Amino acid sequence: MARARRGARASRAGAIPYLYLAPAIALFCFFVAVPIGYTVYLSLRRAKFSGLGLGKGSRKEIFVGLDNYRAAISDGEFWASWVRVLGYAIGVLVLMLGLALVFALLLDSATVRFGRFSRIAIFLPYAVPAVVATLLWGFLYLPSLSPIHDLLEAVGITGVDLLGPGTVVFSMANIAIWGGTGFNMLVLYTQLRSISRDYYEAARIDGASEWAIALRIKVPMLVPAIVLTTVFSIIATIQVFSEPVTLRPITNALSSTWSPLMKVYRDAFVTGDLYSAAATSIVIAVISLIPSLGFLRLVRRRAFGEDV
Amino acid sequence: MRTKRLTIVMSALLVGALAAGCTSGEGEATPQETGPVDLTFWTWAPNMDKIAEVWNQAHPNIHVTVSKQAGGDESAAKFLTAAKAGNAPDLMQAEYQMLPSFVAAEAVADIKADVSAIKGEFSDGIWGLVTLGTDAVYGVPQDSGPMMLYYRTDLFTQYGVTVPKTWDEYAAAARAVHAKDKSVYLGGFSSKDPGWFAGLSQQAGGQWWSIAGDAWKVGINDTATKKVANYWGGLANEGVVDTQAQWTPEWNAALNDGKLLSWASAVWAPGVLSSNAPNGKGKWAIAPLPQWSASEQFSGFWGGSSIAVAAGSKHRKAAAEFTAWLNTDAKALDLLIKEAAVYPAAKKGQSLLTQAPDYFSNQSDFWKVATTVSSTARGFTFGPNVNVAYSAYKDAFDKAVQSKSSFTDALTTVHETTVADMKKSGFKLAS
Incomplete structure (x- = not known):
């Protein structure tokens, strides 16, 4: 008897945390688990037509196992899009995070002027939605409208096509860097402000220059924030979508499958093949996880002092 | 980052959609034929x-x-x-x-x-x-959307061009105009408009899809369409027609500033011209499309x-x-x-x-010409995966324009992509 009652009380206490968790769990189920489950379900199916496919009942949805995955993985264009995006991502990551770090260190240095204004000015592009930013820059890249072309001509460079096959990647990277630097700078800058000023004072007493303080103290202490911004940026850049899709109508140099996500969009919403799109998006999710997890693993011990 | 923000927005939208779905579900009544x-x-x-x-x-x-x-x-x-x-x-x-x-x-x-x-x-x-x-x-x-040739009357006079009756005359005029001024073109080829290309193929007698019994026949690379692709490929690679992406501010400016002297377009073009090229009001006119042979009179449909x-x-x-x-x-x-x-x-x-569009106030017989053209327009049956074909067109011809490669090869790519998709989906194809 007594034992049973204690058991009941324990289980009642045990239920309370779940009650608190219930809203989060419900939201997670509705907005994460169920959509992912449905995507997996769709990815195993396909529409099958018979004859002309026009009469009633000529369209059936059938189970095809892993066929869609096989098709996604064996599509050469899909891997070519990964190569394009990786090249783009490396360029964007290095430049964007490099700039963010430089700006954060500059803003944090003792001799900065107009710090508040600069901070806001650098951050502001992040508030512009990617599509708007791309339209804006896209118009700037068009020869007859662009002051960039006028400037280039003024210094004697003519005939530059900023939307040509060799240049459009850089034009796109420029948009991503313009839009993303501010956010990353802010994360790094916030972390810098939380470092105790005592370290710098001690360093100065020891005769360290501002350079040495930045390189020997600030950067090492920033590593966790740098890791965080890198992981987020890796995920965001390999999922590049808005920039190429928005630029595509004004250039002949971007195909409908330029980036892996664009292929998903094309399959789902242009050619109406939701099933292939579902399979491809699962493949993309898995591939995106690899560099992010890999990078985290690589730096985990150094950044967070955890054991691997 | 942006992805995260997108997730939040999407979630909010979903909540909204769910709420809307619930309410409309409750209000649903059994179908009534009277009320x-x-x-x-x-x-x-x-x-x-x-x-x-x-x-x-x-x-x-x-x-x-x-x-x-x-x-x-x-x-x-x-x-x-x-x-x-x-x-x-x-x-x-x-x-x-x-x-x-x-x-x-x-x-x-x-x-x-x-x-x-x-x-x-x-x-x-x-x-x-x-x-x-x-x-x-x-x-x-x-x-x-029967297709016809829209052209700038004043600039045709200025460059000494007469309205081309055949595509051969059009090609000659394109070369002559571009030779006089490198920044000016007689017209353009649009790799962004599969519907435009389909219309021109209809004019030439192409049959991209047709039904044979209970099976589809795909003819995107038929002789007529190949002729059209080859023709435009020649002009594009020669550099005498404009191949820039259409429907951009750049293209609007070219139309507006008289850098493009004509546009093979459909009957709905006056609306486009009046908003995208306001400077040309009263200076444009229409004529039937140039023909493949002087003795015929055909057009196609765009849209x-x-x-x-x-x-x-x-x-x-x-x-x-x-x-x-x-x-x-x-x-x-x-x-x-x-x-x-x-x-x-x-x-x-x-x-x-009866009354010509405002933009064409100079051409009182606008609708007479349009109606005549319309009666000569021929279409073709559209297949069940036009979206696949059109998407393939944009990719293949973007590339061909960009690399100045063969347009007939691009057309073959479109054909093969379309057929492969139909096979995969299970449609019956006539051999």
């Missing part, structure tokens, strides 16, 4: 709400609510998604080339029983676009749409009644012309066109 019915109508024609209002005044039992759409491929995708989710509108503006894929997805209803009486209002060619050559009727034709009834509609009969009225009633046609700037598909609608 007033509400119909929703997706269209991108301007001022359609005003035209629906005229109908609503006269028909208290059938109320039509217009929901303005963006048009183009996005609207088609949106409609298919809505149909799949079970919340499609009752009536949908469907471009002719999209209708077969709507039918294949079982998203539109066969309204033959309700509209077969109005068959005679349309030419056989147009009516074929809504029957797809079958016994069913999947929509009522609203407008059509045009029908109004279809969704398969999921609870009020199919009422919806069919509305679409029949909208596209054949004399008063409705008059409103379509005046309010929505539509070139009506109905035969009697064309006689209602």
Whole structure:
């Protein structure tokens, strides 16, 4: 008897945390688990037509196992899009995070002027939605409208096509860097402000220059924030979508499958093949996880002092 | 980062959609044939709400609510998604080339029983676009887009060009104009407009799809279309036609500033020209398209749409009644012309066109020329995966334009992509 009652009380206490968790769990189920489950379900199916496919009942949805995955993985264009995006991502990551770090260190240095204004000015592009930013820059890249072309001509460079096959990647990277630097700078800058000023004072007493303080103290202490911004940026850049899709109508140099996500969009919403799109998006999710997890693993011990 | 923010926005939208779904679910009543019915109508024609209002005044039992759409491929995708989710509108503006894929997805209803009486209002060619050559009727034709040559009269005189009667003359004129001024072109090739290329192929006699018994025949790389591709490929690689992406601010500027002297376009072009090239008002005129042989007289169609009834509609009969009225009633046609700037598909609608568009005030016989051209236009059957073909066209011809490679190879790519997709989907193909 007594034992049973204690058991009941324990289980009642045990239920309370779940009650608190219930809203989060419900939201997670509705907005994460169920959509992912449905995507997996769709990815195993396909529409099958018979004859002309026009009469009633000529369209059936059938189970095809892993066929869609096989098709996604064996599509050469899909891997070519990964190569394009990786090249783009490396360029964007290095430049964007490099700039963010430089700006954060500059803003944090003792001799900065107009710090508040600069901070806001650098951050502001992040508030512009990617599509708007791309339209804006896209118009700037068009020869007859662009002051960039006028400037280039003024210094004697003519005939530059900023939307040509060799240049459009850089034009796109420029948009991503313009839009993303501010956010990353802010994360790094916030972390810098939380470092105790005592370290710098001690360093100065020891005769360290501002350079040495930045390189020997600030950067090492920033590593966790740098890791965080890198992981987020890796995920965001390999999922590049808005920039190429928005630029595509004004250039002949971007195909409908330029980036892996664009292929998903094309399959789902242009050619109406939701099933292939579902399979491809699962493949993309898995591939995106690899560099992010890999990078985290690589730096985990150094950044967070955890054991691997 | 942005992805995260997107997730939040999407979640919020989903919550909203769910809430909306719940409320509309509760209010649902069993279908009644007597009481007033509400119909929703997706269209991108301007001022359609005003035209629906005229109908609503006269028909208290059938109320039509217009929901303005963006048009183009996005609207088609949106409609298919809505149909799949079970919340499609009752009536949908469907471009002719999209209708077969709507039918294949079982998203539109066969309204033959309700509209077969109005068959005679349309030419056989147009009516074929809504029957797809079958016994069913999947929509009522609203407008059509016969193609003709739009040209700048003043600049043709300035550059010493006469209106080309054949494509050979057009090519010669293109070379002559570009030789006189490197920044000026007679016209352009658009790798962004598969519908434009389809229209030119129709003019040449191409048959991209056809039905042979219970099987599809695909002829995207047939002799006629190859001729068209080869012709434009030659001019593009020679550099005497403009190959920049069309429908961009850059292209608008070229039209507006007289850098493009002509545009092979459809009957709806006056609307585009008046908003994108306002400087050219009163300086443009129309003529029939150049011909492949001096002795023939043909045109093709670029665009045009029908109004279809969704398969999921609870009020199919009422919806069919509305679409029949909208596209054949004399008063409705008059409103379509005046309010929505539509070139009506109905035969009697064309006689209602009297006054030339404002932009063409210099050409009093505008509609006479257009009607003549329209009677020479020939179309072809559209297949069930036009979206795949059109998407492949943009990719293949973008690339061909960019790398100055063979246009016939690009056409073969489009053909093969389309056939492979049809095979994968299980459609029966005639060998």
